[in-house]
Amino acid sequence: MPEKRYRINTPHVVAETLDGEATIVDLDSGTYYALNESGSLIWDGLIAGSAPSQVAEELTRTYALDSGGAGRAVDELMGRLVEAKLIVEAAESRQNGDEATAVAGASSRNSSPRQYAAPELSTYTDMQELLLLDPIHEVDESGWPSQP
Numbered sequence: 001m002p003e004k005r006y007r008i009n010t011p012h013v014v015a016e017t018l019d020g021e022a023t024i025v026d027l028d029s030g031t032y033y034a035l036n037e038s039g040s041l042i043w044d045g046l047i048a049g050s051a052p053s054q055v056a057e058e059l060t061r062t063y064a065l066d067s068g069g070a071g072r073a074v075d076e077l078m079g080r081l082v083e084a085k086l087i088v089e090a091a092e093s094r095q096n097g098d099e100a101t102a103v104a105g106a107s108s109r110n111s112s113p114r115q116y117a118a119p120e121l122s123t124y125t126d127m128q129e130l131l132l133l134d135p136i137h138e139v140d141e142s143g144w145p146s147q148p
Contacts, residue, residue, distance in 0.1 A: 003051035006078070007090040015086075017044055024086055032124050033086065038063065039119035042077050046087060052078060064113035077119040084121075 008015060015024040022040040024033040035043050041062060045055035052074050059070040081087045 003053060005049055005051060005090040006046045006082075006087040007049075008047050009085055009088045013086050015043070015047070026084070026086065030125070030127065032127065033084070034122045034124070036117055036120045036122075037114075038073070038117055039077055039121060042074050042119055043081070046078065046081070049090065062114060063116035065116060073119050077121065080121050084123075 012028045013024060013026055015022055017023075017040050020037040020040055022033075022035040022043045024035070024043075026032070038059065041059060042055050045058055046052070050058075053071070056067065056070040056074045059065060059073060060067050063070075065073075078087070
């Protein structure tokens with residue numbers, strides 16, 4: 001049985017990874033999230049269409065972890081991301097991108113094992129009111145802003 005694949009829960013969720021840290025914004029709730037380096041590696045792999053086992057293998061290579069620990073780290077973070085509705089199951093394995101590119105891109109960043117810190121998803125609600133007032137919520141396929 002093939003593994004589930006995941007995608008960003010668009011259009012309600014937007015994200016960007018810069019310098020190894022992902023920032024994720026839930027536009028419906030105004031909550032934003034931050035992932036540390038290992039969490040961002042997992043995030044980037046999942047949203048690129050890689051299977052969780054492939055992401056765990058990349059985590060193992062990057063941080064010289066045992067495969068069991070890497071698998072648990074991926075499963076735990078994936079569960080939190082699904083629970084927060086930041087990712088959803090993808091209909092197609094390559095819905096967000098090309099998994100080969102994602103795995104190769106992650107591998108090319110890592111020439112030697114790095115210091116491992118468990119994946120951490122930080123949640124921030126301090127800007128909810130401002131984010132919910134922003135007219136970016138009025139975007140549709142015709143562009144921004146979409147007027148009623």
